[in-house]
Amino acid sequence: MVVSENVLSPSVKETLSLQHSRYHASFYGGTKIFQKIYSQTQELANKIFHCSHSIISPLSGNMAVLAVILALTKPDDKIAILPLSAGGYPINLEFLYRKRVNIPFNLDEYNIDLSTMLEIIAQEKPELIFLGSSLFLFSHPVQPIAKAVHEYGGIVAYDGSHVLGLIAGEQFQDPLKEGADLLLGSTHKSFPGPQGGVILSNGFYERELEEVIGAEPLEGIVLVDNIHNSRVAALGVAFEEFQHFGRNYARQVVINSKTLAQTLDSNTIPLHGKSNGFTESHQVIMKVQDFDEGAKLRDVLLDHRIVTDAAMRFGTAELTRLGLREEEMRIIGDCISQILRGLFKSQKLEPNVLKTINDKIDSLINLTQNAKL
Ligand SMILES: Cc1ncc(COP(=O)(O)O)c(C=O)c1O
Numbered sequence: 001m002v003v004s005e006n007v008l009s010p011s012v013k014e015t016l017s018l019q020h021s022r023y024h025a026s027f028y029g030g031t032k033i034f035q036k037i038y039s040q041t042q043e044l045a046n047k048i049f050h051c052s053h054s055i056i057s058p059l060s061g062n063m064a065v066l067a068v069i070l071a072l073t074k075p076d077d078k079i080a081i082l083p084l085s086a087g088g089y090p091i092n093l094e095f096l097y098r099k100r101v102n103i104p105f106n107l108d109e110y111n112i113d114l115s116t117m118l119e120i121i122a123q124e125k126p127e128l129i130f131l132g133s134s135l136f137l138f139s140h141p142v143q144p145i146a147k148a149v150h151e152y153g154g155i156v157a158y159d160g161s162h163v164l165g166l167i168a169g170e171q172f173q174d175p176l177k178e179g180a181d182l183l184l185g186s187t188h189k190s191f192p193g194p195q196g197g198v199i200l201s202n203g204f205y206e207r208e209l210e211e212v213i214g215a216e217p218l219e220g221i222v223l224v225d226n227i228h229n230s231r232v233a234a235l236g237v238a239f240e241e242f243q244h245f246g247r248n249y250a251r252q253v254v255i256n257s258k259t260l261a262q263t264l265d266s267n268t269i270p271l272h273g274k275s276n277g278f279t280e281s282h283q284v285i286m287k288v289q290d291f292d293e294g295a296k297l298r299d300v301l302l303d304h305r306i307v308t309d310a311a312m313r314f315g316t317a318e319l320t321r322l323g324l325r326e327e328e329m330r331i332i333g334d335c336i337s338q339i340l341r342g343l344f345k346s347q348k349l350e351p352n353v354l355k356t357i358n359d360k361i362d363s364l365i366n367l368t369q370n371a372k373l
Pocket residue numbers: 004060061062063065088089132133134159161162185186187196197
């Protein structure tokens with residue numbers, strides 16, 4: 001249930017294991033095939049994300065974020081991003097000599113505080129704004145922010161690392177349509193592809209980005225030299241397959257998250273986003289004091305073979321891909337609740353309760369092992 005992870009289909013896995021030692025650039029002989037695979041994978045990305053340009057060479061979402069910063073800002077520029085406490089991605093801007101502007105967050109709504117954000121934009125005029133986050137429950141207000149930022153020539157990049165599979169399956173906001181200049185992210189979280197990153201757009205800042213991280217850097221290498229052909233080919237296979245199952249998968253991911261959240265809430269487990277219906281994504285987030293408390297709860301759940309993280313985010317993407325539906329979400333929600341409630345009351349679980357939980361988890365694991373991917 002780690003929100004950043006997913007499962008690969010047999011074809012994606014097989015493709016990932018090919019061509020490891022080959023180079024990509026046209027400088028080398030025998031590489032035409034890899035350039036063809038790259039451009040075919042780009043075409044699939046453009047089709048799925050309804051855009052005209054895609055850069056698929058980043059080795060991770062992190063590198064996509066870094067490429068955008070290096071290509072589109074210079075030292076001392078201001079970059080607006082959510083703080084870590086609001087689930088913002090903890091990129092080290094100070095290390096890059098960029099100035100941080102914190103995006104204000106309304107914890108009750110579990111979303112950006114739009115009116116304060118618009119005031120900050122008017123005052124600070126950050127050169128670059130990152131929307132999107134790591135603790136991501138609800139769509140961000142892209143449209144009004146993009147309108148305000150574009151008035152003074154700023155850039156809006158939407159970090160869809162977490163929700164890329166939901167965007168691809170058209171079950172979350174469409175950031176490019178709503179006015180973001182760039183959509184970037186990881187290809188392995190809610191999107192069930194190989195580990196890697198993408199930057200998608202309708203052609204804005206194409207030249208600047210290509211210089212930093214293009215398939216064949218125009219001049220001077222910055223972030224990627226040799227492209228990992230196996231990863232690109234596997235991404236192409238993942239895109240191709242996603243066209244057939246992606247929409248239903250993404251729809252079920254959201255249904256499963258909501259079902260899990262409702263089950264946990266009815267068992268008095270405190271969750272974020274309650275006033276907005278808990279979640280519209282692949283995540284359900286429990287309220288914890290800090291990552292130390294979260295780590296303790298994570299470890300207790302791990303002892304029962306339920307894998308989460310120290311932010312106590314429960315992810316439904318991988319389980320959905322493995323075929324689990326509402327009924328199983330209710331079972332999982334009940335198991336988690338029993339384990340945590342026992343912990344809160346400092347009570348050891350009765351042996352018969354423990355056995356029931358174990359049996360249920362055994363049967364869920366059996367179910368996932370029969371999944372046809
Ligand atoms: C919002 C966000 N952006 C970027 C990243 C980095 O992604 P990757 O792990 O693909 O480098 C993460 C990682 O979890 C993230 O949460």
